[in-house]
Amino acid sequence: MVANGVTTSFSVIFIALLAEFGSSRAELSSIFSLYILVFFCGGGLAGLLLDRIGPRRLIPLGSVLIGLGLFSCSRISSLYQLYLYYGLITAIGTCCISWVPSSVIITNWFWRRRGLAVGIVMCGNGLGLMVFLPLTQFLTSWLGWRSAFLVIAAIAVFIIAPLNAVFQRTRPEDKDLDGEPIDALLAKREEGYKKSLGKSGRLWALSEALREKSFWMICLASFFNPFFTFSITLHQVTLVVGRGFTPTAVAATLGFVGIFAMVGRITGGMLSDRMGREWAYNLFMSFAAFGVISLFFLNANCSWVLLIYVMFIGLGLGVGGAMFPPMIADLFPGPSLGRIIGITSIFAGLGAGSGSWLVGYIHDLTGSYLWSLCCMLVAIGAAVVSVWIAAPRQARRFS
Secondary structure, three states, X not given: OHHHHHHHHXXXXXXXXXXXXXXXXXXXXXXXXXXXXXXXXXXXXXXXXXXXXXXXXXXXXXXXXXXXXXXXXXXXXXXXXXXXXXXXXXXXXXXHHOHHXXXXXXXXXXXXXXXXXXXXXXXXXXXXXXXXXXXXXXXXXXXXXXXXXXXXXXXXXXXXXXXXXXXXXXXXXXXXXXXXOXXXXXXXXXXXXXHOOOOOOOOXXXXXXXXOHHHHHHHHHHHHHHHHHHHHHHHHHHHHHHOOOOHHHHHHHHOOHHHHHHHHHHHHHHHHHHHOHHHXXXXXXHHHHHHHHHHHHOOHHHOHXXXXXXXXXXXXXXXXXXXXXXXXXXXOOOOOHHHHHHHHHHHHHHHHHHHHHHHXXXXXXXXXXXXXXXXXXXXXXXXXXXXXXXOHHHOOOOO
């Protein structure tokens, strides 16, 4: 929730920064693009550190970096300072608390209903939208954008660090829940691990995964899915405000995207366990595409279209983040899972960063978001096709 809140809150502060510094959308979008690029590309390092030092150290460290970065953001005198404070320091911190460690931890704990488990955890992203969009708008309107940065920094440090330092565990055997000896727990874990394997019945090393077509197709899907997701996340507030709606009303309304996103993640994860990853992913990305299409018809005289957008974009937004970890765990189970997910995260960063910047650049060229919306629809289609070619259905056995 906090990681996605740090990310999505920038879309609200985006408007205040445009007004204060008078920059172009492309220039300001490039700061967010750097943030996203570092956030995802750091996934490889986060996966490695997770395997080495564990989440009880990694996640608190990340929260402290977020606090340091956002505190520095509140003290800037020029936009260029944001490249360091938000685009680099904050992004590294967010990477250390976000989807890579969460995905690895949850896929280690659950194997029978892995999709549902990851979907529930990824509801935090929806809560981030629901809580942080209106909160950031309220703080920005009441105290200014500098104070908004400070409050979000305090939330990251004083909530995330202590909770994870005390309670977090990487695997079930790290916590002897039922009093059995550790050796017995490890034996049970290994038995469950074997049951979760695909047709190959093997545990994958990173070097082996790199030679598989399915791995590169997942990487391609990981590029196109965030291309769409983070483009719409960054620009949706500015786009809707440009159609004649007030910033306060927009932030409050778009906060409900988080509710539908939670429904989408849980339902999508559950359906992916039952009907297959590809079919569930295709269904919810179709919802996302319908939400993007609705923006072509949005204006102040058709305010009901905004409600349609909120519902459908929410159902599809971020479902990839909930489904990709189970797909990867189905295809490439084994001790290298953290590093494999980390490599795919690099492609996600390239897609998210390029998409966020490209949408702003196209708007600066054309004065409209229409062509940008077309690019998002193409990205959605490419992500769906890539997942089907990767074919996690061939690796997974339903039990």
